[in-house]
Amino acid sequence: MIVTVGDVAAGGHCVARVDGEVYFVRHALPGEQVRIQITDRKKRFAFADAVEILEPSPDRVEPPCPWAGPGRCGGCDFQHATPEAQRRLKSKVLFDQLTRIGGIDPARLEGVEVEALPWPEGALGWRTRMQYAVDETGRPGLREHKSHDLVHIDWCRIATERIREADVLTQDWDGMGAVGVVDADDEQLAVYTQLRRTARPHHKNGPKLVHQTVGDTRFEIGFDAFWQVHPAAAPTFLATALEFLQPREGESAWDLYAGAGLFASGLAAAVGESGRVVAVENAPASRTAANLAAFKNAGAIEGDVAAITPDLGSVDLVVLDPPRSGAGPEVVVALGEARPRAICYVACDAGALARDASDLAIEGYEPTRIRAFDAFPMTQHFETIVLFEPVD
Ligand SMILES: C[S@@+](CC[C@H](N)C(=O)[O-])C[C@H]1O[C@@H](n2cnc3c(N)ncnc32)[C@H](O)[C@@H]1O
Numbered sequence: 001m002i003v004t005v006g007d008v009a010a011g012g013h014c015v016a017r018v019d020g021e022v023y024f025v026r027h028a029l030p031g032e033q034v035r036i037q038i039t040d041r042k043k044r045f046a047f048a049d050a051v052e053i054l055e056p057s058p059d060r061v062e063p064p065c066p067w068a069g070p071g072r073c074g075g076c077d078f079q080h081a082t083p084e085a086q087r088r089l090k091s092k093v094l095f096d097q098l099t100r101i102g103g104i105d106p107a108r109l110e111g112v113e114v115e116a117l118p119w120p121e122g123a124l125g126w127r128t129r130m131q132y133a134v135d136e137t138g139r140p141g142l143r144e145h146k147s148h149d150l151v152h153i154d155w156c157r158i159a160t161e162r163i164r165e166a167d168v169l170t171q172d173w174d175g176m177g178a179v180g181v182v183d184a185d186d187e188q189l190a191v192y193t194q195l196r197r198t199a200r201p202h203h204k205n206g207p208k209l210v211h212q213t214v215g216d217t218r219f220e221i222g223f224d225a226f227w228q229v230h231p232a233a234a235p236t237f238l239a240t241a242l243e244f245l246q247p248r249e250g251e252s253a254w255d256l257y258a259g260a261g262l263f264a265s266g267l268a269a270a271v272g273e274s275g276r277v278v279a280v281e282n283a284p285a286s287r288t289a290a291n292l293a294a295f296k297n298a299g300a301i302e303g304d305v306a307a308i309t310p311d312l313g314s315v316d317l318v319v320l321d322p323p324r325s326g327a328g329p330e331v332v333v334a335l336g337e338a339r340p341r342a343i344c345y346v347a348c349d350a351g352a353l354a355r356d357a358s359d360l361a362i363e364g365y366e367p368t369r370i371r372a373f374d375a376f377p378m379t380q381h382f383e384t385i386v387l388f389e390p391v392d
Pocket residue numbers: 226227228257258259260261262263280281282283286303304305306321322323348
């Protein structure tokens with residue numbers, strides 16, 4: 001079927017409508033005329049791939065990765081668009097999610113555009129963590145989009161040079177379900193494996209504890225702990241959060257979903273000795289307390305944010321950096337009760353951010369500053385940082 005492609009939608013698709021039917025088309029760009037092939041039919045819509053481009057968009061480029069495209073590696077969504085066009089697509093998704101789901105006034109999003117992060121290789125060579133799936137013969141690869149089938153790539157174009165040069169992809173990983181590589185500040189890469197039917201990583205070789213430095217702080221974390229995968233992300237997000245929150249001497253602050261304590265460390269330095277910072281994180285591999293030990297005014301609580309936050313009392317400032325599912329209503333209600341003067345929400349999923357934003361509005365908080373960053377070039381993903389302040 002030949003269709004004219006409409007706007008981008010969340011999930012790395014563009015929408016095409018034909019005779020009242022809706023198609024979510026991958027590998028296409030708005031305005032293009034393309035031939036599509038249905039990949040999955042649902043009751044009220046269908047997913048499709050653009051398999052032939054009849055009228056290309058001026059934003060279209062030859063994908064820099066030979067493994068990208070319909071029926072090939074599913075890791076990247078936008079290899080066929082210029083990096084500038086990718087950021088425009090993501091800005092449109094952000095606008096739609098925050099206005100339609102979040103109920104945010106469109107005027108608040110005026111001029112908000114997904115910004116590039118500084119990186120010498122541009123949209124390539126940035127990914128410091130890679131996990132490959134392993135097939136029954138022990139060969140690693142990356143999965144096709146929404147499939148268990150593997151594509152046996154030579155090397156991933158968005159991974160860092162050090163990961164590209166590691167010979168993980170040429171080795172036999174017989175019996176394993178996955179193999180992963182971590183490119184931190186350490187001399188050696190950390191390599192881990194996962195057995196089939198478990199998500200638990202086993203350290204294989206390289207350092208068990210890896211290091212990441214931001215400003216003057218050197219974080220030591222487990223090889224399997226969370227860390228932002230783009231090298232420029234952590235310092236940029238920290239600087240943005242501090243610029244948004246404007247912490248004052250003597251204030252109290254929470255770093256919720258703290259990981260290694262990236263934001264807690266910046267807040268601890270900013271609020272001074274008379275201030276107090278509490279970080280909450282549930283993964284022991286993050287070593288949050290150990291990383292904050294140098295800050296006399298900061299401490300960590302290991303556990304679930306939703307369970308712990310209601311007992312923490314009141315606070316001046318909050319950084320909220322939840323996983324892809326968002327913080328959820330329980331946490332938002334606890335924040336409403338704690339009544340901070342400012343909440344900095346760091347979001348890797350615009351839909352979850354939008355849902356939490358609409359709950360924050362009920363608690364009397366509105367977004368007053370918004371920035372977004374292309375922390376995952378070539379993919380549909382991006383990071384959004386929003387400052388929420390009490391309505392009056
Ligand atoms: C997006 S990461 C942010 C980490 C950190 N703020 C950073 O920038 O490096 C989310 C973190 O929340 C943690 N986490 C996930 N669910 C949690 C929960 N229910 N309670 C506490 N921590 C949680 C994860 O282990 C992860 O470290």
